[in-house]
Amino acid sequence: MSLTVRVISPDKTVWDNQAEEVILPSTTGQLGILPGHAPLLTALGTGVMRVRVSKDWLPIALMGGFAEVEDNEVTVLVNGAERGDSIDRSAAQADYTDAEARVAAANSPQEKIKATQALKRARARVQAAGGTV
Numbered sequence: 001m002s003l004t005v006r007v008i009s010p011d012k013t014v015w016d017n018q019a020e021e022v023i024l025p026s027t028t029g030q031l032g033i034l035p036g037h038a039p040l041l042t043a044l045g046t047g048v049m050r051v052r053v054s055k056d057w058l059p060i061a062l063m064g065g066f067a068e069v070e071d072n073e074v075t076v077l078v079n080g081a082e083r084g085d086s087i088d089r090s091a092a093q094a095d096y097t098d099a100e101a102r103v104a105a106a107n108s109p110q111e112k113i114k115a116t117q118a119l120k121r122a123r124a125r126v127q128a129a130g131g132t133v
Helices: 089-105 109-128
Strands: 003-008 013-019 021-026 029-033 040-053 056-070 073-078 081-083
Touching: 003 021, 013 040, 013 056, 013 081, 021 056, 040 073, 040 109, 056 109, 081 109, 089 109
Parallel strands: 003 073
Antiparallel strands: 003 013, 021 029, 021 040, 040 056, 056 073, 056 081
16 A cells, blocks of 8 residues: 655645655654555644655655645645755755854844744755755
């Protein structure tokens, strides 16, 4: 038995295929989904979703959204998503370094919030590309 997994962002469908397992970055922590999972609706934070196809794991950077699990179908609706194999690791690492500097240089609470959100997005992209932060 397998799962049908769809990752949909406003401008494209990032993934639409079968998988054996999914790990989602919910707002309360990592959430594992296997075939036969109980129905579920959860909010997703910015982070890395991992999809297992055969023995391989495909990382997908998610930029927040929602996931629904029902009848072995996982539907992920997100603000933005990018497959790890399409991310340039060195460019993502450079973006992460820049985002860290913006957080450190933020003077107002609004700047700090924006910089922190940019840092979370950059971290997810680096991790999905196979890097570490």
